[in-house]
Amino acid sequence: MLEHAHTGVLSSLRADGWPISLPVWFVVVDRCIYVAGPAPTKKFTRIRNDPRVSFVVESGTQWAELVGVHMTGRAVFLDPGARLERVMAAFQEKYDRFRTPRPEMPPSTRTHYETQTATIEIRPDDRILSWDNSRLFTPEQS
Numbered sequence: 001m002l003e004h005a006h007t008g009v010l011s012s013l014r015a016d017g018w019p020i021s022l023p024v025w026f027v028v029v030d031r032c033i034y035v036a037g038p039a040p041t042k043k044f045t046r047i048r049n050d051p052r053v054s055f056v057v058e059s060g061t062q063w064a065e066l067v068g069v070h071m072t073g074r075a076v077f078l079d080p081g082a083r084l085e086r087v088m089a090a091f092q093e094k095y096d097r098f099r100t101p102r103p104e105m106p107p108s109t110r111t112h113y114e115t116q117t118a119t120i121e122i123r124p125d126d127r128i129l130s131w132d133n134s135r136l137f138t139p140e141q142s
């Protein structure tokens with residue numbers, strides 16, 4: 001399910017301990033979850049201060065279609081190298097067709113995205129929750 005989801009929700013902790021949850025694009029490479037974006041953003045600042053995160057993806061419209069997975073763990077920043085190159089190639093393959101071309105962005109947005117990027121790997125702990133409501137739904141038998 002994770003590999004096929006388009007958007008996930010990443011939660012990180014503010015300095016006062018309150019969680020902040022944001023939708024993010026992500027990729028799965030070698031069964032690990034990666035999130036990338038402009039390095040100076042607050043989400044990465046929060047993660048530098050406290051690496052504890054949670055991550056969730058879900059889909060479905062009808063109750064019997066609801067599926068999802070939620071995990072908690074720690075985020076680790078990737079250093080330049082072959083692994084980061086594979087992750088960035090996966091981002092390009094998954095999301096390139098959804099990106100707004102730079103010339104179509106307002107100048108302030110373009111500047112925001114033309115800064116140094118950061119990429120985190122989410123290392124889940126053993127608290128992974130998943131659900132698939134279709135397994136709970138059994139039609140009446142005649």
